[in-house]
Amino acid sequence: MRGGLQAYCRECSAEYYRQRQEAKGRTVREKLLVPLGHKHCRGCDEVKPHSEWHRKSSAPDGLASRCKACKAAAGPADHLRRKYGLTPAELDAMIAEQRGICCICLAAPAEHVDHCHETGRVRGVLCFSCNAALGQFKDRPDVIRRAATYVEGNAWKPTLVAPGVYQLPS
Numbered sequence: 001m002r003g004g005l006q007a008y009c010r011e012c013s014a015e016y017y018r019q020r021q022e023a024k025g026r027t028v029r030e031k032l033l034v035p036l037g038h039k040h041c042r043g044c045d046e047v048k049p050h051s052e053w054h055r056k057s058s059a060p061d062g063l064a065s066r067c068k069a070c071k072a073a074a075g076p077a078d079h080l081r082r083k084y085g086l087t088p089a090e091l092d093a094m095i096a097e098q099r100g101i102c103c104i105c106l107a108a109p110a111e112h113v114d115h116c117h118e119t120g121r122v123r124g125v126l127c128f129s130c131n132a133a134l135g136q137f138k139d140r141p142d143v144i145r146r147a148a149t150y151v152e153g154n155a156w157k158p159t160l161v162a163p164g165v166y167q168l169p170s
Helices: 010-023 068-084 088-097 128-136 141-152
Strands: 038-041 046-049 112-115 122-126 159-162 165-167
Touching: 068 088, 068 112, 088 122, 112 128, 122 128
Parallel strands: none
Antiparallel strands: 038 046, 112 122, 159 165
């Protein structure tokens, strides 16, 4: 309203909101009474002191949405799901399909998920070195081919065009 006040009190407004959400078929969580210096974790459904939470400056209360224990428990699996859309079981199946070794060097254990940075599609599981090398080459096949040619020793060898005249490859 003009004076900065709402037309209804906080409790009536909350009840009206609840009724509208239930009419839409949605459920609204019950508001918990949490003591000062504590916060409710949605992951484990417990009320814990602020010391059990990571700091998060963008959150209204300055704390993360899940407690440290829940975040640690969901850490690797949550990362796989968010970044690559994989479950731990799917990752294990990919590694087993590759017999546990890197697809490129065929020597080191496969531990790092490789994906296309343009499409986000998962290509396979590589060792750290091979995955980092692809990242350094920016996933460009032409650069990778030139690198292979260079390593094979053919890249900068001059070719004899005429007696005493050499041509460098372009």
